[in-house]
Amino acid sequence: MPQKVLIIDDDIDTLRLVGLMLQHQGYQISAASSGEQGIAKAENEQPDVILLDVMMPDMDGYEVARRLKKDPRTQSTPILMFTAKSQLEDKVAGFEVGVDDYLTKPTSPGELQSHVRQLLEHARDRDAAAAAAARRGHAIAVLGTRGGLGVSTLAVNLAAGLHVRSQSKVILAELTPGQGTLGLDLGAPNQRALSDLLTAQPEQITPERVSAALVPHSSGLQLLLASENPHDISLLGQTQQFEAVFDCLASLAAFIVMDLGSALSPWAEKILPLCQDQILVTEASQNTITQTRHLIDELTALDIDPAAITVVLNNRIRFEAQLPWTMAQQGLGHPIAATLSPAPELMATAARRHLPAVVAMPEDVTSQQILTIADRILLTDPRR
Numbered sequence: 380m381p382q383k384v385l386i387i388d389d390d391i392d393t394l395r396l397v398g399l400m401l402q403h404q405g406y407q408i409s410a411a412s413s414g415e416q417g418i419a420k421a422e423n424e425q426p427d428v429i430l431l432d433v434m435m436p437d438m439d440g441y442e443v444a445r446r447l448k449k450d451p452r453t454q455s456t457p458i459l460m461f462t463a464k465s466q467l468e469d470k471v472a473g474f475e476v477g478v479d480d481y482l483t484k485p486t487s488p489g490e491l492q493s494h495v496r497q498l499l500e501h502a503r504d505r506d507a508a509a510a511a512a513a514r515r516g517h518a519i520a521v522l523g524t525r526g527g528l529g530v531s532t533l534a535v536n537l538a539a540g541l542h543v544r545s546q547s548k549v550i551l552a553e554l555t556p557g558q559g560t561l562g563l564d565l566g567a568p569n570q571r572a573l574s575d576l577l578t579a580q581p582e583q584i585t586p587e588r589v590s591a592a593l594v595p596h597s598s599g600l601q602l603l604l605a606s607e608n609p610h611d612i613s614l615l616g617q618t619q620q621f622e623a624v625f626d627c628l629a630s631l632a633a634f635i636v637m638d639l640g641s642a643l644s645p646w647a648e649k650i651l652p653l654c655q656d657q658i659l660v661t662e663a664s665q666n667t668i669t670q671t672r673h674l675i676d677e678l679t680a681l682d683i684d685p686a687a688i689t690v691v692l693n694n695r696i697r698f699e700a701q702l703p704w705t706m707a708q709q710g711l712g713h714p715i716a717a718t719l720s721p722a723p724e725l726m727a728t729a730a731r732r733h734l735p736a737v738v739a740m741p742e743d744v745t746s747q748q749i750l751t752i753a754d755r756i757l758l759t760d761p762r763r
Contacts, residue, residue, distance in 0.1 A: 381406055381407040382406055382428070383407045383424065383425075383426040383427050384406045384407070384409070384426060384428050384429075384430060385410070385420055385428075385429045385430070386398060386409070386410050386411070386429075386430045386461075387411045387414065387416075387417030387429065387430065387432060387435075387443060388410075388411075388412070388430070388431075388432035388435070389413060389432065389434075389435045390432070394410045397430065398410060400488045400492070401491070404488075409424055409426060413436070413437045413438070414439070414442065414443040415438060417431070417443055418443060418447060421447055421456065422450065422452050425453075427457075427499055428457050428499055428502070429457070429458045429459070430495075431458050431459065431460050431478070432460075432461060432462055433462040434463075441472055441476050442476075444473065444477055444478050445476040454477075455502070455506075456502075457479040457480070457498040457499070458478045459478075459479065459480045459481070459482055459495065459498055460473045460478045460480070461482050461486075463483065479498055479501075515629045516550070516628070516629050516632045516634055516635045517633065517634045517635070517655050517656075517760050518628075518634075518635045518653065518655055518656075519634065519654060519656040519756065520637050520639050520647075520650070520651055520656070520657050521533055521534040521537065521636065521637065521639065521660065522640065522641065522643070522657070522658070522660070523641045523659065523661065524641060524659075524661065524671050524674050525667070525670065526640070528641075528661065528662055528695070529693045530638060530639075530641065530660045531553070531560050531561055531640075533660055533693065533749065534551065534561075534636055535551055535561055535564070535600075535638075535735045536736050536737045536749045537636055537658070537752060538550075538551040539598050539599075539600060539735035539737045539738050540735075540737045540749050540750045540752070541634045541756065541757070542598070542600055543737065543738070543750070544750065544754060545633065545634070545757060547632070547633035548601065548631075548633050549600055549601070549632055549633065549634045549635075549636065550601045550603060550628055550632040550636070551601070551603070551638070552603040552638065553602070553603065553605040553638045554603075554605065554624075554637050554638060554640075555638060555640040555642075556574055556612060556614040556615060557606060557607075557611035557614070557615075558607075558612065559573075559604055559606050559607045561602065562602075562605075562606075562607070564730050564733065565598075565602065565733050566733030567594050567602065567604060569606070570604035570606055571606055572592035572594070572603060572604060573606065573624075574605070574606050576588070576620065576624050577614040577617040577621070577624070578614065578617075578620075579620065581619040581620055581623045582623075584620060584623035584624055588627075589603070589624060589627040589628060589631065590631055597733075598734055600735075601631075603624075615644055616644075616645075618644075618645050618646040618649065621646035621647075621649075621650065622646060622649055622650065629653075634756075637650075637654075648681055651678065651681060652681050652682060654687075655760075656687055656756055656759075657688045657689070658688075658689045658690075658691060658752075659671055659674060659675065659678075659689070659690050659691070660691050661690060661691070661692060662692065662694065662695060662701075663694060664701070664702065665702060668702065668707050668711055671690070672711050672712060672713070675713050685713065688713065689755075690713055690715050690716055691715075691718075691719060692707060692715050692717070692719065693719045694719060704718065716752070717748060717752050718748070719745055719748050719749070720744050720745050721745075722743065722745035725743050725745055736749070737749055737750055
């Protein structure tokens with residue numbers, strides 16, 4: 380189907396001449412002789428590109444462009460302002476209202492065709508990029524300020540909760556080489572997949588290779604597991620490989636939950652801004668709250684929207700040693716989105732069955748609290 384060009388110009392001779400120029404190049408032409416008519420045609424016909432004159436009696440081209448760029452139906456349609464006004468301030472005024480390109484009358488057929496073709500190519504590339512982004516999975520990073528806060532426990536249960544609630548493909552990626560625990564907990568020990576990927580050249584890390592490294596689990600999750608061999612901690616410096624793994628994971632599932640442990644490493648700093656959600660696990664002790672506040676500051680320094688940072692208070696210490704919830708939140712200077720109740724028996728039972736707690740005992744209070752976090756993520760997912 381030929382691409383459609385809408386020409387908005389009150390000069391009949393211009394409409395005829397420009398229309399013939401572009402028609403000879405294979406474009407389908409639609410014409411409007413006033414601003415109001417042009418806006419109506421743009422809304423109803425959805426052209427691929429609009430050629431717009433500035434000087435028209437009922438409404439000038441600047442106002443037409445302003446209205447088209449405010450309307451969701453036409454705001455992404457490229458506009459080429461095609462006019463005899465050649466002063467720099469005229470061009471600036473056009474760009475300020477959202478015009479994509481500017482061409483001065485008169486012009487040659489070749490120059491006009493070149494400008495139209497470039498606008499169409501840019502629009503096609505933009506649409507392709509938007510479609511690719513829509514196909515990428517929703518990435519969730521789970522991290523803490525130090526070890527022992529329950530980051531891995533929350534990551535595996537959050538991933539399972541997302542799978543239960545959405546019935547979508549969910550990948551749980553344990554990105555902590557040499558510090559793997561999830562393989563042991565889920566009955567899949569001695570995993571080398573992540574280490575093998577991190578020792579490959581970045582260009583060798585493909586979606587097919589990462590997909591082949593995933594371990595299916597009875598919970599419905601797909602697992603990318605880290606080894607338990609302490610020697611593999613040296614792989615934390617493989618920044619390019621981590622980036623390549625992340626890029627592949629994002630193309631393989633609807634949701635990707637990543638256990639980042641407690642290391643804000645150079646590769647984590649590159650990946651974290653690309654995630655839709657950053658979940659920080661903390662506890663209600665003064666030192667940990669202080670450390671978590673510093674981590675929040677570090678994340679916002681990476682241009683991460685504070686609204687995307689979810690703080691989860693995991694109560695694993697004796698009640699009398701805990702800060703009150705209100706004091707913990709005040710110390711953070713950031714909202715606490717959820718509080719998890721202590722559940723050592725639940726977690727021990729789940730580990731014996733090699734299952735996430737939300738699958739082993741979904742009605743437990745702590746399981747329900749984690750499922751609520753999953754529900755909150757699903758509500759903010761733009762694909763739903």
